[in-house]
Amino acid sequence: MRAKIALKEKGVQHERREENLFEGKSELLLKSSPIHQKVPVLLHNGKPISESTIVVGYIDEVWSSSTPLLPPCPYERTQARFWADFIHKKVFEAGREIWTSEGEAKEVAKKDFIEILKQR
Missing domain, CATH: 3.40.30.10 (Glutaredoxin)
Structure with missing residues (x-):
């Protein structure tokens, strides 16, 4: 995506x-x-x-002639990269746990996923 x-x-x-x-x-x-x-x-x-x-x-x-995908400020670019990495490593992995688990393990995975989404 x-x-x-x-x-x-x-x-x-x-x-x-x-x-x-x-x-x-x-x-x-x-x-x-x-x-x-x-x-x-x-x-x-x-x-x-x-x-x-x-x-x-x-x-x-x-395609640099159009609007940049990341902010111009180095700190803000770093933050954007951090959250992209967080989503890749934490959110996708937690989602995979939900999709591949059953029973009680699935319920635990759902709770873990919600806690990950509360991060900011």
């Missing part, structure tokens, strides 16, 4: 291809992201850029 949002915010016309990671990865994905074999991968001028935070940074630098 990060890369998709960044492209939209920058007004970049692009072609989007869905990848079904559970039924076998396409040759294009395996060739474009041979290390992690994950999405997203941005193909720009025939060159692959992988990992969502790296893709977003690349989009911001390449």
Whole structure:
């Protein structure tokens, strides 16, 4: 979603291809992201850029004529990066726990998720 949002915010016309990671990865994905074999991968001028935070940074630098994605103040940029990292590491992981748990473990995971969302 990060890369998709960044492209939209920058007004970049692009072609989007869905990848079904559970039924076998396409040759294009395996060739474009041979290390992690994950999405997203941005193909720009025939060159692959992988990992969502790296893709977003690349989009911001390449299409720099439009409004920057991050604030101009170094401290505020750092805070934005901190919260993006927090969401990636804590919120997504807690959500995964809910989706993959059952019974009492699922209830505990839900409570943990709510506590994470209360952080500020």
